[in-house]
Amino acid sequence: MNLPNRNTQVQLRRQRDGLPDAADFQMGDATIPDLAEGEILVRSIYLSLDPYIRKAVRGDHPGHVALKPGDVIYGRSVCRVVRSRHADYKQGDFLVAETGWQHYAAISPKKIVQRIDPALGPLSTAIGVLGMPGLTAWGSVAHLATPTVGDTYVVSAAAGPVGGTVGQLAKLAGARVIGIAGGKEKCEVVTRGYGFDVCIDYKKEGWEAALQAACPNGIDIYHDNVGTPLLSVLVKYFNLYAKVVMCGRPGDYHSGEFQGISLGPFIGKRAQMKGLVVYDYEKDMPRYLRVASTLVREGKLRFKEDHADGIENTPAHFLKLMRGENIGKCIVAVGPEKG
Amino acid sequence: MNLPNRNTQVQLRRQRDGLPDAADFQMGDATIPDLAEGEILVRSIYLSLDPYIRKAVRGDHPGHVALKPGDVIYGRSVCRVVRSRHADYKQGDFLVAETGWQHYAAISPKKIVQRIDPALGPLSTAIGVLGMPGLTAWGSVAHLATPTVGDTYVVSAAAGPVGGTVGQLAKLAGARVIGIAGGKEKCEVVTRGYGFDVCIDYKKEGWEAALQAACPNGIDIYHDNVGTPLLSVLVKYFNLYAKVVMCGRPGDYHSGEFQGISLGPFIGKRAQMKGLVVYDYEKDMPRYLRVASTLVREGKLRFKEDHADGIENTPAHFLKLMRGENIGKCIVAVGPEKG
Numbered sequence: 001m002n003l004p005n006r007n008t009q010v011q012l013r014r015q016r017d018g019l020p021d022a023a024d025f026q027m028g029d030a031t032i033p034d035l036a037e038g039e040i041l042v043r044s045i046y047l048s049l050d051p052y053i054r055k056a057v058r059g060d061h062p063g064h065v066a067l068k069p070g071d072v073i074y075g076r077s078v079c080r081v082v083r084s085r086h087a088d089y090k091q092g093d094f095l096v097a098e099t100g101w102q103h104y105a106a107i108s109p110k111k112i113v114q115r116i117d118p119a120l121g122p123l124s125t126a127i128g129v130l131g132m133p134g135l136t137a138w139g140s141v142a143h144l145a146t147p148t149v150g151d152t153y154v155v156s157a158a159a160g161p162v163g164g165t166v167g168q169l170a171k172l173a174g175a176r177v178i179g180i181a182g183g184k185e186k187c188e189v190v191t192r193g194y195g196f197d198v199c200i201d202y203k204k205e206g207w208e209a210a211l212q213a214a215c216p217n218g219i220d221i222y223h224d225n226v227g228t229p230l231l232s233v234l235v236k237y238f239n240l241y242a243k244v245v246m247c248g249r250p251g252d253y254h255s256g257e258f259q260g261i262s263l264g265p266f267i268g269k270r271a272q273m274k275g276l277v278v279y280d281y282e283k284d285m286p287r288y289l290r291v292a293s294t295l296v297r298e299g300k301l302r303f304k305e306d307h308a309d310g311i312e313n314t315p316a317h318f319l320k321l322m323r324g325e326n327i328g329k330c331i332v333a334v335g336p337e338k339g
Numbered sequence: 340m341n342l343p344n345r346n347t348q349v350q351l352r353r354q355r356d357g358l359p360d361a362a363d364f365q366m367g368d369a370t371i372p373d374l375a376e377g378e379i380l381v382r383s384i385y386l387s388l389d390p391y392i393r394k395a396v397r398g399d400h401p402g403h404v405a406l407k408p409g410d411v412i413y414g415r416s417v418c419r420v421v422r423s424r425h426a427d428y429k430q431g432d433f434l435v436a437e438t439g440w441q442h443y444a445a446i447s448p449k450k451i452v453q454r455i456d457p458a459l460g461p462l463s464t465a466i467g468v469l470g471m472p473g474l475t476a477w478g479s480v481a482h483l484a485t486p487t488v489g490d491t492y493v494v495s496a497a498a499g500p501v502g503g504t505v506g507q508l509a510k511l512a513g514a515r516v517i518g519i520a521g522g523k524e525k526c527e528v529v530t531r532g533y534g535f536d537v538c539i540d541y542k543k544e545g546w547e548a549a550l551q552a553a554c555p556n557g558i559d560i561y562h563d564n565v566g567t568p569l570l571s572v573l574v575k576y577f578n579l580y581a582k583v584v585m586c587g588r589p590g591d592y593h594s595g596e597f598q599g600i601s602l603g604p605f606i607g608k609r610a611q612m613k614g615l616v617v618y619d620y621e622k623d624m625p626r627y628l629r630v631a632s633t634l635v636r637e638g639k640l641r642f643k644e645d646h647a648d649g650i651e652n653t654p655a656h657f658l659k660l661m662r663g664e665n666i667g668k669c670i671v672a673v674g675p676e677k678g
Contacts, residue, residue: 227602246606260599263566267585267614275606 001336010101012067020057025315033106042079048127049330072100120293128161128329129303137165138288139281140245144274145221149174157225159186161329164194166223228259235265244273304328340675349440351406359396364654372445381418387466388669411439459632467500467668468642476504477627478620479584483613484560488513496564498525500668503533505562567598574604583612643667
């Protein structure tokens, strides 16, 4: 892969509700930006495609400025410092930063999410198992759910980078781990790849009976990546005092319609429900990276990435994520690691 | 009040959904029952009217046999042993037991909820502040919410026996306590009677602004006695990591229609939600009674009872409870304490 010589961008074409489609995006071409004092010029290597980016199209993401048509889609990437006018960063440094979907970005340090130590693992893992998805899993397992030996631990969206890591950490902590995922291929990643005890394909007839059979002692912990419809079913199999880590809720909206949940059954089960926001655990990232990079090196913590190549393929790859057809962390390789 | 000489009963007249009305009940007249070996004949003194009894009419209460027309409505009472064929109970003992709505019941020991030590407080408190409602509040405050000095603690249905006790215990633990209740009279019980810092009348225009003004530092703990519609509003004023004790959910059904809740805002607030079922704390009743009876004696834990007299007035008093028009614990005095 050659170094890009133009600043190709993916821009918002139109803002609207509903699931994004290809016509919501457009390609743009810009010059490589100049640097102000205190800024850093970075070159994107791996774009991180994440569900929250959907809100760029809807225009309602808290903590982000609403985009206008023609603006670069926001998002993080593994990137490398090309030129620096900031004393703390030098050419060649690897970072995870808020670059947006483009080849080059001039950023201030507050757009930097983390420095990458390339010795810890493959560079792309800095936006996956050794990045925010991994830290999300760490917050869920080590801070909120705190499983113990013999717990039955259920994880939804189990083939994804958060769910996959949650289940593996839970298993290392002695739990029996049951994944839930859609389709045979994902379920194989979950069991053969990540080593979960069982994976339930929720797209298959009879999945609920299969889940029940997989949890003969009931469910002690549920990491909820998907929201209402599934949570309403799972509560039936909760043990008393079951813990729920509430992490993502894409399922609360079906065809744009809100699906509310009844909390009554959760009272009956004396459920303990906790909301998770990954930013709360940023201070614990060094510890997580020590633990997880060792596990990755030893082959005890595995990850799966779903790569596309070339920035022009970013919208299509993102739409695949939106349809739930990705297997593992969605990444677009947009430039070489070296150089 | 004279000792009843017949076993007058309130019976189910018809089973149906929806709010009960007077035509769902009928008065019946039976003989005073005979005793089998191991049984105890008790005479009801104070019937405890509780929201769950509504399910006797609907026929869907878990843990109770579904009633047929002509059956005695179930429920607890403060009662006294008239005759005993069980070595552990003797004539004159005071009990809280599952007697149903009738003057006399022949019961086995498994229908006994607790023995009453009449030295602890007025007899009627054994179904209120020194009974299950009090223990519910104790479970909420001492086991689940565990408030600390300076917490802002909001309690719904604050004029009732559970809510009123929750708020007073929370205040003794150093919290700033805000009640929510419907109507001026209830709000006065909550502030002047129970000593809450503020009570918000949710039936008054502008109540949400009043609540916000009463919680300038946000809400740290919410004891939820009512369910969805209010919880959906309160989450806006939660601090991060706010705790919710989920206790009762009558509000989840409005005119019979289910009102679901969105858990998304609870993730944003990193809410910690816990389901409460009072039976879990029965083993802690002796400790609660030691603590609470002392507080009651010292005037530091106050209670409010809404009495009716005569078993024939039970349905009307229960319908008052169903309409939320009772002020304090709903009790029907059906027989004298002495004799």
